[in-house]
Amino acid sequence: MAKRKAFPLRIDPALFAAIERLAAAELRSANAEVEILLREALKARGIKLDPPKPVRRGRPPKE
Numbered sequence: 001m002a003k004r005k006a007f008p009l010r011i012d013p014a015l016f017a018a019i020e021r022l023a024a025a026e027l028r029s030a031n032a033e034v035e036i037l038l039r040e041a042l043k044a045r046g047i048k049l050d051p052p053k054p055v056r057r058g059r060p061p062k063e
Contacts, residue, residue, distance in 0.1 A: 009034075 011019075016030070023033035035052075042049060 019033050019037070020030050023030045026033065028036070039049060039052075
């Protein structure tokens with residue numbers, strides 16, 4: 001599975017509260033909502049990205 005980049009984000013508390021409300025309405029985490037908003041913004045500017053890979057859930061395969 002591809003690694004995800006973690007980084008700190010300084011954001012206005014009112015903006016983050018709005019993101020949390022939007023995320024709750026969509027049944028997502030705030031982190032997932034920020035990623036979706038960023039992808040939509042890049043798409044609107046004409047920047048193409050590979051589609052996100054689905055997250056593997058459950059137990060890891062036996063070796």
